[in-house]
Amino acid sequence: MTYFKGLMRPDRRQFSRRTRVCQTLTGFALLLLLEPLYAGEAEIDQSDDGSVTVENSILDDESPSGESPLLPENLLDPGLAHIYMGPLADAVSDAHGKATPLHLLDTDIEPGTSQRLTWSATELFDGVSVSTPVLVANGAAPGPTLCLTAAVHGDELNGIEMVRRVFHDLDPSNLSGALIGIPIVNVQGFRRESRYLPDRRDLNRYFPGNPTGSSAARIAYSLFNDVIKHCDALVDLHTGSFERANLPQLRADLRDPDVLTLTHGFGAVVVLHSKPGVGTLRYAAQLAGIPAVTLEAGGPSELELAEVIHGVKGIETLLTTLGMTRRVRLWGDPEPVYYRSSWVRANNGGILLSNVSLGSTVRKGDLLGAVTDPMSNVRSELRSPYSGRVIGMARNQVVMPGFAAFHVGIETDEASASQQEQEVVQKRPQGGYLDSMSE
């Protein structure tokens, strides 16, 4: 818990110390160490080549002292530190008095009203202003501010529609607290149907950003400073990446009690315990004391209705369990929590055809799919190394050796679950446990 106190409640002393240390060789060495993480061209391999281990090793190394990672991109302005509100689960019941206007992006949103605002990143491309809508509903009653972000990767469309539907269904006169939605964070990527920014950088590796850094770092800083710091909790919406699809699932650091509150609130959504990768929006929010989860659903470049409906139900159930809205019925029994997962990779190149579908339950040794070389007609089978459930998988396609094809959530019985969690917390994740292939 010490680790979380350090992470969740940053103070000025901590920030100033961090700034000083960063000016030393230690900071410089880390800058060199992390250089590959910020090279846009290497992005596809980053998630596959073990760089996640590097990221998490930094978190692990820093965590005993409660210090935050000393990353050059992470010099959070003390002014950005979120004001801690107490347990998220009690945020509505603890809120007293009348609702107040919400001040956001130079606008006051009166209680009981909704507005559509515009956020423009400080960094412009080609001198052309790039702006994106920010939807705000300020409830008639006081409570926490929940934020929804979507399309941080510009080709991930399902979240955009989820945000639209949640706001369409919402009546601010029956809301306690506020809901802020940014349906298209990476508007440049969205226009180009691309995961990346125009310079091939992955925006979700640059949070909380830097006002004098790369263009990605500046956009990240602007979003974090202008909007995210106003949030008391965050749900970042994603899909699988590169022709892979995910069973609707929450990625969450279950060591944080407020993050647990969020995951419990969603109802029937699978939960995968995962520490956030450095530079992700989830990571930066957590660092600033804002509990955050990533909701993964479906794959990129498509609008998948079943996944959209699943996500909307989850978010609307969350609004009810947090006490922000009142619904007669909550949605479904909780789905399993997976403390471990593993990617099964293709060992040969060729045409991948699957024998399972998203959500399939598999036993150890079950056939997941096969890769056939169209030239030699040699076929190699991919079998599950564990008993568990298919929580992510590649669409049928041509793959190269090493391509991550199936993501298996590994079954753990109730008795060993907490022990598994401890092991996950204490041990660095092995290759394949944590992936940033989507988030």
Ligand SMILES: [Zn+2]
């Ligand atoms: Zn994503």
